[in-house]
Amino acid sequence: MTAPSTAPAPPSRGSRWIQQWDPEDxxxxxxxxxxxxxxxxxFSVLSEHIGFSIWTMWSVLVLFMGxxxxxxxxxxxLLTSMVTLVGAVVRVPYTFxxxxxxxxNWTIISAGLLLIPTVAAFAVIKPxxxxxxxxxxxxxxxxxxxNFASSMTNINAFFPLRxxxxxxxxxxxGGNIGVPVIQLVALAIIGASGGPRVLLGIYIPLILVAAVLAALFxxxxxxxxxxxxxxxDAxxxxxxxxxxxLYIGTFGSFIGYSFAFGQVLQNQFGRTPLEAAYVTFIGPLLGSLIRPVGGALADKYGGAKITLYNYVGMGVATAVLIVASMQKSLGLFTVAFVVLFVLSxxxxxxxxxMIPGIFQTKALAKGLEGEAAAAYGRRLSGAxxxxxGAVGALGGVGINLAFRQSFLSYGSGTGAFVAFLAFYAACFVVTWAVYLRRSAAKGQATTASEAKPQLSYAEV
Structure with a gap:
């Protein structure tokens, strides 16, 4: 299969179609x-941001449901698990x-589709x-x-590899911040003794605004x-x-904990909806804000190295959570959970x-150079x-099901945290063995073309 064609767009498509695009130039x-x-x-961030808010709105709505x-x-x-599951599965068709x-055009359509679950929830949310x-x-x-998958695929095409x-x-x-924002809005509504329909009513016009701005700009x-x-091939x-x-360990943790944090505080520590809402937004907010920092650090030092050390930190934070959960220490539990959000x-x-870097490295290993290597990398990384993203989001399903089973079996989330710790350890081993082990890098180098210096996977 050849690289994507750069043939001019048909005139009937209009001025919103860019016919030639070469960001590597x-x-x-x-x-x-x-x-x-x-x-x-x-404007992609804006639409994806609202998409995340609508996806995770049930993590907030369940706090209202006494x-x-x-x-x-x-x-x-179980409810939040199934919401997460659908969000994971639809990422595949949204990519295409x-x-x-x-x-x-798809940003406009996907934003408009958000009206369906929002209006439906507005209609049924009552005792x-x-x-x-x-x-x-x-x-x-x-x-x-x-919305995440289509937005990432779209933006991946706009920017050069560097x-x-x-x-x-x-x-x-910016999309992930949709999670803490809807939780903050819910905090204000709960504090003002408002109901869940007030929350939903706020988002209906915002969805329309996002669709209109995408159409205009x-x-x-x-x-x-x-x-x-x-x-x-992918x-x-x-x-x-x-x-x-590996993405199950990072994004799966982020979205899974975003859905579950407030429920854990309510069920294990007896927090009221308002008390839970006061802290549930902090972790997702910090985790969202630091995501670009993770990307920038990966640009500078290599994604594999940052990911490896990050899993060490996630393991330590989870171990602290296990101790806090067993000792019923709300303060330590909250701090450790927020740290875990940041690391996720x-x-x-x-x-x-790491994804575009890995496939760019494979292109160089095949002896491709210049635009041919860049085209190969874009083709496989985009696909x-x-x-x-879809498989990674399934981690959120696993987290909520693990909490469900842990509370059914033990009356707390401790059992779930033990399972999460074991998984982060496995992620650490896989990252090291595949992308950082000396023999892996050496093997990659020996298969590469001798005519051009090659990247090792440790640099992706």
């Missing part, structure tokens, strides 16, 4: 590309939607509604999770095309699945930066990002 980037890319990044709703803690964890409809109804409406909210860590980190971090790139051959490539595993956000940035 430094002259083009300085004169034209950078300004256009940053504008599209800004005894009069007739739901057990296990019911609530960018090439079918265009990045701008007396059956759990099955809540579950069905919650599943609709999962479409908000898909800027991808920063751009993808900023794009994802974003662009489609003509040479972004779905490459089924690239998708098949599925067959072992690095796609290795990075999916840092790791989100560093792991996603793999949606799948990696």
């Amino acid at each position: 430094e002259t083009f980037w300085k004169e034209t590309g950078e300004k256009v890319a940053k504008r599209n990044l800004l 005894p009069e709703y007739g739901l057990t803690p296990a019911d609530k964890f 939607a960018v090439a079918i409809f265009g990045g701008r 007396g509604t059956s759990f099955n109804t809540f579950l069905l409406v919650g599943l609709l909210a999962g479409i908000g999770g898909g 800027k991808k860590g920063w751009a993808l980190g900023l794009n994802a971090g 974003m662009n489609n790139i003509e040479n972004v095309k779905n490459d089924t051959g690239a998708a098949k 599925v067959k490539d072992g690095h796609t699945w290795i990075m999916s595993f 956000g840092l790791g989100n940035g560093s792991t996603f930066k 793999s990002m949606g799948l990696i």
Whole structure:
């Protein structure tokens, strides 16, 4: 399969279609590309931000749902698990939607689709509604999770390789901030004795604003095309699945804890909805803000190195959580949980930066140079990002199911944290063995073309 075509767009497509786009050309980037890319990044972040808010709104709505709703803690964890599951699954088709409809056009459509779960939740969120109804409406909210995949695929095409860590980190971090923002809004509403419908009513006009701004200020790139051959190659490539595993540990942790944190505080430490809301937003906020830092550090020092050390930190924070959970120390538990959020956000940035670097390294190892190597890297990294993002989000499902089982079996989240600690240890071993072990780097170098200096995976 050849690289994506750069043939001019049909005239009927209109002025919003960019016919030629080559961000690796430094002259083009300085004169034209950078300004256009940053504008599209800004409005992509806005739409993805609201998408994250809608996806995670049930982590907030369950705080409003007191005894009069007739739901057990296990019911609530199951509800948030299924919302997370849908958000993970729809990331795959959302990845391909960018090439079918265009990045701008799909941003408009995907933003508009957020009205469906928001209006549906507004209609049913009241005591007396059956759990099955809540579950069905919650599943609709999962479409908000898909906005991440389409946004990342779109922005990946706008920026040159040397800027991808920063751009993808900023794009994802700005989207991730949708989680703490909706939690902050909920805190204000709960504090003012408002109900869940007030929260939902605030977001309905915001969704419309995001869609209108995308229509006014974003662009489609003509040479972004779905490459089924690239998708098949990405599925067959072992690095796609290795990075999916590592992304479960970082993003899976971030989104899973975002859904579960408030419920754990309520069920294990007896916090009221208002008391839980006072702290639940802090971890997701800091984790979102630091994601671009993870990408920037990966640009400078190598994503594999940052990811490795980050898993060490996540393991230590989880060990502290186990101690705090067993001793029922709310203060220590809260601090350790927030630290874990921060590290998950840092790791989100560093792991996603690794993806284009890995496939660029493979291109160089095949003897490709210049634009041919860049095209190969874009082709495989773009195809793999949606799948990696989808599998990574499944980690959030696992976290909520683990908490559900832990509370059913032990009455606390301690058992779940022990399982998470073991998983982070496995992620550490995989990162070291595949991307940093001397023999792995040496083996990569020996297969590369001798005519051109090669990157090792330790530098991705």
